[in-house]
Amino acid sequence: MASSILSDCSSARLLPLRRSLLPPRAPRLRSCPALATPRRLLVAARPQLLPRPRHMDSVPAATASSADSATVSADAPAKLIDGKLVAKQVREEIAVQVTRMKDVIGIVPGLAVILVGSRKDSQTYVRNKKKACEAVGIKSYEVNLPEDSSEEEVIKHIASFNSDPSVHGILVQLPLPRHMNDENILNAVSIEKDVDGFHPLNIGRLAMQGRDPFFVPCTPKGCMELLHRHGVEIKGKRAVVIGRSNIVGTPAALLLQKANATVSIVHSQTKNPEQITRQADIVIAAVGVANLVRGDWIKPGATIIDVGINPVDDPESPRGYRLVGDVCYEEASKVAGAITPVPGGVGPMTIAMLLSNTLESARRIHGFK
C-alpha cells in the first residue's frame, strides 16, 4: 500500500506546491522526528482516507483520551483534536436517534453501497462502512459488481435504489473502473439520497448564500464538526484551505465561508503557500503531500485540521509502512493551539458523517424531527 518513501519533514519534496519559492529560513526547523527513512519521494497527490490499521494505536497522538486536556508531549503545547473520540460520540448520538426513529415511526434508515470491481482497499472501506452502519442500527445494502460491468448496469442499480423507499442514502465507492465515467454515474444518484454530497447541485447550493445543500460531503463536514465540538470560533477568523479537490478542499473552503470565516485557498499554483498559511487562524490541509506544512507555516495558536493520510515506508512498523498527514505533526504541535493527529483525527470522522448524512436523509424523507 505504501508505494512511497519519505525522509524527514525538512527534506520532504513539496510538489505540487512549489518548494523553490519557500523562504530560506526553513533550516531553523528541526527534522520531523516522526520520519527516519533517509530517502525522499513525492507521495500520492490526493488525500487517501484509509481505514485505521490496528498498529496505529501505538502512535502517541492517537492515544489521548480527552480532546480538551490532551497534549502530545512536554514541549508540545497544542491541544489534541481527537477525531477518534469525537467520532465515537457522534456515532453514539446517531445510535440514539436511529432507535428513537424506529420506535416512533417504525422507520430504519438505510444506506446502499455500490462497489464495482475488487480493489482490496475499496473492499475494506465498504466493509468498514457496513460495520459502522450495523453498530448504530442503520440498515446497509450492498451491491458488488464485477470490474467489467457496464455503466448502464451500475446506473440500473442506482435507479433501483433511487426508487427503493427503504434506502435513504446511496454511495458509489470510488474509484470506479477506468472505462466508466464517474460523472455519469454519480449524477445518476438521486439528489435526495446523495449522502456523499458530491453532486454538483449540492456543491452549488453549498457555494451559494441563502441556499443549503441536501448533504455536505462527509470529510469536510467532519472537519467542521471537529472545529465546532472543540469550540473553535470560525466567524471573522482567517482560514486557509490547502488543496482544492472536489471531495475535500473545495467543499471545506465553502463550508468555512458559510460559517463566516475569511477564506483563502492554497493550491499547486500558489507561489507563497507558507506565507499565506501563516496568516490563518484555522488551517485545513487536504493536499495529499506528506509533511508539507511545516512548523513555520503556522501562526502560533492556530487550529490545524490535517486531512491528509499519506502512507510512507517504515521498516520498523509491522506492516512496513506508517501513515502521516499533510502537516509535520511534530513541528506543528509545538506552534499550533490545537491540532488533529494522523491517524485518529479527521479519518474516523468521515464514516461518522456518512452515518449522520444517512440519518438526516431518512429524517427529511419521512419528515421526522
Added chain:
Amino acid sequence: MASSILSDCSSARLLPLRRSLLPPRAPRLRSCPALATPRRLLVAARPQLLPRPRHMDSVPAATASSADSATVSADAPAKLIDGKLVAKQVREEIAVQVTRMKDVIGIVPGLAVILVGSRKDSQTYVRNKKKACEAVGIKSYEVNLPEDSSEEEVIKHIASFNSDPSVHGILVQLPLPRHMNDENILNAVSIEKDVDGFHPLNIGRLAMQGRDPFFVPCTPKGCMELLHRHGVEIKGKRAVVIGRSNIVGTPAALLLQKANATVSIVHSQTKNPEQITRQADIVIAAVGVANLVRGDWIKPGATIIDVGINPVDDPESPRGYRLVGDVCYEEASKVAGAITPVPGGVGPMTIAMLLSNTLESARRIHGFK
C-alpha cells in the same frame, strides 16, 4: 434613484465591512475628489448594474478611447480598463458569429426575457437587453406579466420557452415581486438555457475541478473577459474578491480559482479587509458600498476591477445624482497598475456577456462550432 448622499472617500461609511477595524493611517489619503457633498450615508448594500446615463460621458475616466494607453490624469499611473470599448469589440465579434451561424445553418440565436411587474429600472434593463440583442442579430422574445401574477403563471411561461426550439437563452429579470420565491422560479429555467448562470447546478459545476458550467454568470464573466483582454496574468497571482453575492462575488472567486489564482474572499465579517486586499495582485470589488476600497488598500501595480455602481447625490449633475464604484477611483488610480472606471468599466460588459452566453447556447444546442 439616488437615495443616498455620500461625502468624500475618507468619510465614506464602511459598513458592512467594519470601519472600526481599519488601521489609523487612512488620513494620509486625500479626500476622494470625485465626491463633494458633505453629508455621509451608506449606499445600497448590493451592487446595482445600472444602465449608463448619457451624462456619464462627462466622467473623465470614461472618456478614454484606448484601454492600452489611457491614463486618468497626470499623476494617475493606472491604465484604464475600458469596459465600454471591450464590450463594443465583444458585441462586434458576436454580430459576426451570429451572421455566420445564420448563413451556414439558418439558425438565429434567441433570447427570451420575462419581466414581472412594472419597476422602471427593470423596464430599462429589459429594453437595453432587447436593443443589444437586435444590434447583434439575436432575436429577442419578451413577456411582461403584471405585478400580481402567480408563481405558476411565471413558471408556465418559462416552461413554454424551455420547450421552444427558437429560444436558446431564458432570463427572468430580477428582482421578482416579493410574493414570489426566486429559487422556485429560477430553478424552473432549463439548465441548458440558463444564460444568467444562476442555477445552483451551474454554480456547482463552476466550483468543481474537472467540470464546466453550462453558463458563467454574466457580470463575473465580464470581469474575467476584461482581465483576459488586457493581458492580465491570473495564474499564480493573489486575487481578492470583495463581496460574496451569488451573482457576482462568489462566481467571480470561483472563476479566478479555476484560472489558478490564489483567491481570498473578503466580506462583511472580515476583520482586516484592507490588509488582505493589499496583498492582492488582482482585486474584484463587488460589495455595493461607495468608495469602500481606498488607495491604501491597494498593492502598487495591482489590477482593480470595480463592479459596484452606487448612486450618490450630486446637485451639480443634471439628474441630481452620479454613479461611483466600490473603489475610490481617484485614490486607487494613483496606486493601481490598471483599473476599471465606474461607469464604463464592468457595467457594459454584463450585457455583452449575456449576448455571448446566448450565442454559446445556440451553438451548443445546434452543435455549431
